[in-house]
Amino acid sequence: MQQQPNMLDSLTFLFEKVFLFTNFNLFSTISTDGDKNANYFDWSSFKRGDLLEVPRTLFIHFGIYLGDNKVAHLMPDILPALTNDKRQIQKVVTNKRLLLGVLSKIASIRIDTVEDFAYGSSIIVNHMDNILNKQQLPNEETARRAEKLVGATPYSLLWNNCEHFVTYCRYGQPVSLQTDKFCDVLKMIIRDQRGVMLMAILGIISILYLGLAPSTTLTTVLILFTLWMAS
Numbered sequence: 001m002q003q004q005p006n007m008l009d010s011l012t013f014l015f016e017k018v019f020l021f022t023n024f025n026l027f028s029t030i031s032t033d034g035d036k037n038a039n040y041f042d043w044s045s046f047k048r049g050d051l052l053e054v055p056r057t058l059f060i061h062f063g064i065y066l067g068d069n070k071v072a073h074l075m076p077d078i079l080p081a082l083t084n085d086k087r088q089i090q091k092v093v094t095n096k097r098l099l100l101g102v103l104s105k106i107a108s109i110r111i112d113t114v115e116d117f118a119y120g121s122s123i124i125v126n127h128m129d130n131i132l133n134k135q136q137l138p139n140e141e142t143a144r145r146a147e148k149l150v151g152a153t154p155y156s157l158l159w160n161n162c163e164h165f166v167t168y169c170r171y172g173q174p175v176s177l178q179t180d181k182f183c184d185v186l187k188m189i190i191r192d193q194r195g196v197m198l199m200a201i202l203g204i205i206s207i208l209y210l211g212l213a214p215s216t217t218l219t220t221v222l223i224l225f226t227l228w229m230a231s
Helices: 003-021 086-090 095-104 114-118 139-148 162-171 178-189 193-210 214-230
Strands: 051-055 060-067 070-076 106-113 151-154
Touching: 051 114, 051 162, 060 114, 060 139, 060 162, 070 095, 070 114, 070 139, 070 162, 095 106, 106 114, 139 162
Parallel strands: none
Antiparallel strands: 051 060, 060 070, 070 106, 106 151
């Protein structure tokens, strides 16, 4: 039973290294000074259709405020593939559940309270309005779009993440500024896919015949992981 947590911790570590490897500054657009133990938010100032942002461990998370302390957001989560227990699924998605959802490309657009959505972090409202050169839709239309999309959805780090969801709802077009840098680096990495696959195969052979050297293992896993997430 002890091996599973160790495996999840290793996957989390690997995922963080992928972003560091690509110089992906995930928290560049919002403050991370929020109290991690905070459990109260003055959501009375939020308006239905507002776009909310919060920092999580690996990225900035986005949602659409629906009113009455409810937020719709796209969340990777492995648990729906493992159980039909709605009470378990509706609990706050932990980082490990989220990570395995990313790797398995399983997600849902779900509704949570503001507190659960924020996961102990500070919240910024409609910050994207100042960054994107796009006309925002009326708040009510934004909220209705979000509500219509609630339910299971495929997840893609590059093509269908939480930022794509909220920008589609608020601006009418899915955009993810977070993945722009990642995509640019990714294109450079996989420009010659045959060469990348050859490197991965040689790395696997080296692991099998020379042992699990940390440098060889990490390089090989990073290449295979990058190709998988780009698909």
